[in-house]
Amino acid sequence: MSNKMSHHRSNIEQVRHSLKKRHRQEKRFILLGKLSVLTGFLFLAFLLTDIGIKAWPAFQQHWIQLDVTFDAQILDVEAPADEAALKKGNYRGVLKKSLYAMFPDVSARRDKKALFKLISSGAEYQVRDILLADPRKLGTTQQIWVLADDDVERFLKEPALRESQQSDRRIKDNQVAWLDQLSGQGRIESQWNWAFLTSGDSREPEQAGIAGALRGTMLTILVTLAMSFPLGLAAAVYLEEFAPQNRWTDLIEINVNNLAAVPSIVFGLLGLAVFISFFGVPRSAPLVGGMVLTLMTLPTIIIASRASLKSVPPSIRDAALALGASKVQTVFQHVVPLAMPGILTGTIIGMAQALGETAPLLMIGMVAFIVDIPQGITDSATVLPVQIYLWADSPERAFMAKTSAAIIVLLLFLVTMNLLAVVLRKRFERKW
Amino acid sequence: MNSTTLLVTLIGLAILAYLYGRKRSLAVAVASGGVRHLHSLPRYYGYMTALWCGLPAMIVLLLWSMLEPAVLNQQLIASLPVDVQNLPESQLGLYLNDLKLIAGSAEQAQQADQVKIDATVYLQHMQELSAWFKTALVLVLALAGIIWGASRISQHFQARNSVEMVTRIILMLSSGIAVMATIGIVLSVLFEALRFFEAVPVWDFLFGLEWSPQTAMRSDQVGSSGAFGAVPLFLGTMMIAAIAMLIAVPLGLMTAIYLSQFATPQFRNFAKPVLEILAGIPTVVYGFFAALTVAPLIRTMGESLGLAVASESALAAGIVIGVMIIPFISSLSDDVINAVPEAMREGSYALGATRAETVRKVIIPAALPGIVGGVLLAVSRAIGETMIVVMAAGLAAKMTANPLDAVTTVTVQIVTLLTGDQEFDSPKTLAAFALGLMLFVTTLILNVIALYVVRKYREQYE
Numbered sequence: 001m002s003n004k005m006s007h008h009r010s011n012i013e014q015v016r017h018s019l020k021k022r023h024r025q026e027k028r029f030i031l032l033g034k035l036s037v038l039t040g041f042l043f044l045a046f047l048l049t050d051i052g053i054k055a056w057p058a059f060q061q062h063w064i065q066l067d068v069t070f071d072a073q074i075l076d077v078e079a080p081a082d083e084a085a086l087k088k089g090n091y092r093g094v095l096k097k098s099l100y101a102m103f104p105d106v107s108a109r110r111d112k113k114a115l116f117k118l119i120s121s122g123a124e125y126q127v128r129d130i131l132l133a134d135p136r137k138l139g140t141t142q143q144i145w146v147l148a149d150d151d152v153e154r155f156l157k158e159p160a161l162r163e164s165q166q167s168d169r170r171i172k173d174n175q176v177a178w179l180d181q182l183s184g185q186g187r188i189e190s191q192w193n194w195a196f197l198t199s200g201d202s203r204e205p206e207q208a209g210i211a212g213a214l215r216g217t218m219l220t221i222l223v224t225l226a227m228s229f230p231l232g233l234a235a236a237v238y239l240e241e242f243a244p245q246n247r248w249t250d251l252i253e254i255n256v257n258n259l260a261a262v263p264s265i266v267f268g269l270l271g272l273a274v275f276i277s278f279f280g281v282p283r284s285a286p287l288v289g290g291m292v293l294t295l296m297t298l299p300t301i302i303i304a305s306r307a308s309l310k311s312v313p314p315s316i317r318d319a320a321l322a323l324g325a326s327k328v329q330t331v332f333q334h335v336v337p338l339a340m341p342g343i344l345t346g347t348i349i350g351m352a353q354a355l356g357e358t359a360p361l362l363m364i365g366m367v368a369f370i371v372d373i374p375q376g377i378t379d380s381a382t383v384l385p386v387q388i389y390l391w392a393d394s395p396e397r398a399f400m401a402k403t404s405a406a407i408i409v410l411l412l413f414l415v416t417m418n419l420l421a422v423v424l425r426k427r428f429e430r431k432w
Numbered sequence: 433m434n435s436t437t438l439l440v441t442l443i444g445l446a447i448l449a450y451l452y453g454r455k456r457s458l459a460v461a462v463a464s465g466g467v468r469h470l471h472s473l474p475r476y477y478g479y480m481t482a483l484w485c486g487l488p489a490m491i492v493l494l495l496w497s498m499l500e501p502a503v504l505n506q507q508l509i510a511s512l513p514v515d516v517q518n519l520p521e522s523q524l525g526l527y528l529n530d531l532k533l534i535a536g537s538a539e540q541a542q543q544a545d546q547v548k549i550d551a552t553v554y555l556q557h558m559q560e561l562s563a564w565f566k567t568a569l570v571l572v573l574a575l576a577g578i579i580w581g582a583s584r585i586s587q588h589f590q591a592r593n594s595v596e597m598v599t600r601i602i603l604m605l606s607s608g609i610a611v612m613a614t615i616g617i618v619l620s621v622l623f624e625a626l627r628f629f630e631a632v633p634v635w636d637f638l639f640g641l642e643w644s645p646q647t648a649m650r651s652d653q654v655g656s657s658g659a660f661g662a663v664p665l666f667l668g669t670m671m672i673a674a675i676a677m678l679i680a681v682p683l684g685l686m687t688a689i690y691l692s693q694f695a696t697p698q699f700r701n702f703a704k705p706v707l708e709i710l711a712g713i714p715t716v717v718y719g720f721f722a723a724l725t726v727a728p729l730i731r732t733m734g735e736s737l738g739l740a741v742a743s744e745s746a747l748a749a750g751i752v753i754g755v756m757i758i759p760f761i762s763s764l765s766d767d768v769i770n771a772v773p774e775a776m777r778e779g780s781y782a783l784g785a786t787r788a789e790t791v792r793k794v795i796i797p798a799a800l801p802g803i804v805g806g807v808l809l810a811v812s813r814a815i816g817e818t819m820i821v822v823m824a825a826g827l828a829a830k831m832t833a834n835p836l837d838a839v840t841t842v843t844v845q846i847v848t849l850l851t852g853d854q855e856f857d858s859p860k861t862l863a864a865f866a867l868g869l870m871l872f873v874t875t876l877i878l879n880v881i882a883l884y885v886v887r888k889y890r891e892q893y894e
Contacts, residue, residue, distance in 0.1 A: 270613070352712065
């Protein structure tokens with residue numbers, strides 16, 4: 001008996017002895033868990049702040065005020081009514097003249113060139129458009145704000161550059177002196193960069209905007225929505241409500257699940273080989289982009305819609321059938337409307353996926369450099385994520401800010417769509 | 433009329449047909465003593481008329497639009513002089529492209545020779561003719577449909593049954609689209625890959641150690657004939673996927689365990705959606721971040737330790753893919769951990785195990801098959817990930833085991849081969865499809881195994 005007691009005590013002793021160690025292990029384990037969650041948080045915070053900081057400069061833009069004289073002689077325009085001549089005029093010359101007039105002591109050829117480099121190469125079109133809008137300004141002198149060049153832009157935004165060696169920066173000391181003189185006269189101003197949202201792509205960072213990409217995205221998503229929503233809904237309704245349990249149905253289900261996991265780039269290969277080469281759909285167009293994205297988003301919509309249809313209780317169907325509705329009437333007049341919030345939520349999430357997709361669109365040629373804003377679904381276009389990819393690739397530093405800014409716009413769209421999905425689910429989805 | 437206007441017209445006609453059919457049925461109803469003497473509700477007669485008007489015309493329009501380019505091309509080639517017809521396929525394609533350019537702009541037309549101008553005129557004539565026939569056929573079909581549909585309206589006609597039958601058929605066809613897509617992928621990728629394997633033996637592709645897909649454009653050009661050994665790509669892909677998994681599996685699994693077993697419900701409700709954001713961020717954003725922030729960071733860190741780090745290291749791309757996959761692994765693991773029966777957990781507590789011990793020795797072993805399935809799905813994601821590696825991993829196909837070196841992956845090469853100038857028949861372009869086939873088959877196998885494992889596991893506890 002006593003032997004047994006002592007043995008028992010030693011067991012308890014043992015457990016008690018090891019308890020400390022085990023509790024330490026428990027604490028370590030929980031700590032590891034906390035660290036994992038924290039790592040995820042930190043990474044997300046790092047990513048968003050990093051992009052936010054990089055994007056900030058792109059939302060502000062510097063303008064330089066010039067006294068531009070629309071000299072008919074330099075422009076080579078005889079009458080203000082001659083629109084063709086107005087369009088062809090030598091606006092670069094006009095700009096040069098006004099700049100040189102402001103800095104009379106700049107005479108060397110090289111210096112003059114450096115001086116003209118302060119303003120954006122797009123300034124001549126800006127000035128042209130002003131005259132075209134009101135040809136009566138021919139011969140007058142106007143105070144016009146023109147865009148600063150992207151190197152100037154960067155110099156003005158990064159104070160550290162001023163302290164650095166001349167050889168380390170693209171703005172030289174004499175240019176710095178001119179800039180200081182201009183800003184002393186109040187001729188340099190920083191403005192909110194609305195042009196970023198309203199102008200198309202450009203090789204010059206200071207003029208590049210996302211309007212074209214936004215329109216392309218809108219058209220592509222519309223095509224995707226118009227095709228994937230009805231198809232996905234119909235497929236889900238069939239599988240959930242009508243399909244007999246047989247091999248064909250099984251095959252469809254396996255395929256839907258597999259399609260959801262096929263790498264997106266493979267859909268791009270399909271688009272290239274089937275839609276473009278075989279059916280002759282125009283390349284680079286929102287139409288073919290939307291078709292590819294439809295195949296990609298279909299599984300998402302089908303799976304979400306089926307889940308939503310499944311959650312409608314059988315009593316609803318039974319009640320409708322008992323009142324003499326046909327099967328089709330039951331499904332379309334009772335079950336589908338009740339499942340609609342869930343179906344729409346799934347569709348929005350699918351559209352958000354499509355909105356962020358890049359890789360398959362590279363395959364079907366939506367990577368072209370396109371300045372014009374696309375007008376229809378068969379025009380060449382690009383989309384926002386591809387625009388981000390293109391800008392991220394370009395060597396000019398100024399495009400980094402543009403890229404980040406475009407990312408912010410893309411993320412805003414995604415956040416809006418996801419919030420919409422959440423609201424829809426919270427407000428309308430029924431719990432049975 | 434072009435196809436878009438025609439489509440809009442057709443929809444308009446269908447709406448009119450609906451209204452007309454409904455009105456007709458109401459008239460019939462009045463004649464036979466009220467709506468309740470009709471077999472179906474009046475709107476079903478409307479639907480039926482609209483279907484008769486729209487459906488056949490729509491099918492014809494679709495077929496015509498799909499077949500028109502091919503048929504026109506054939507007609508055009510047949511109209512060309514014999515010496516042009518006998519050109520090799522690639523040059524003939526260029527010739528036809530020329531014609532389309534001439535048709536599109538007056539500037540081009542001024543420089544073209546007479547044969548080409550004649551051909552262009554012929555092409556335009558044929559296009560006009562085709563458009564005219566298409567419009568006529570579609571409109572006639574639509575109108576005939578209305579007349580036929582309306583003529584069938586009678587008191588005992590079972591309009592609802594026929595409309596519902598069409599509805600069911602449409603639903604069934606829609607559900608087949610998933611199968612069609614899979615078949616489309618398999619056929620397109622397989623077909624082009626087979627053409628590639630005609631030029632490059634399968635063996636060389638699968639086991640060759642050198643990858644340099646630069647082929648000579650002309651036969652007389654000096655230069656490499658290209659090497660299509662894909663082993664360096666496979667190794668690079670595996671290395672990046674392995675790095676990603678090293679990050680994602682422990683972090684994702686621990687996150688899932690912590691959130692499901694230890695965290696307070698409030699914290700869980702906050703943390704889960706926040707981490708889900710990581711999964712919702714577009715991959716191109718991750719790519720930008722990997723290339724411009726993470727890679728330089730790793731480079732600076734490595735250099736301060738005296739290591740040589742490539743500016744496009746495998747490590748940077750792998751880490752970022754890993755982080756992207758964390759929510760994927762954690763939500764899948766969360767599902768399987770929650771599926772472990774409560775009784776097992778409580779049994780473990782009753783024996784005096786701590787919570788951590790329960791997780792480690794009871795829950796994880798019980799959930800292991802499900803977790804493995806989830807990890808396999810995650811691997812297939814990492815392998816198929818494109819944008820991050822395109823932007824942050826290199827192009828050089830190197831065989832290296834050093835994660836600080838630049839490597840390239842299957843997806844990077846597909847993108848590189850297919851963007852930029854391309855001719856559709858060169859092995860260089862076709863190689864992309866062979867790589868795509870490998871990618872598709874690999875991910876398919878991984879998915880099938882994963883889904884099978886997960887399903888088996890679920891059944892075990894249900």
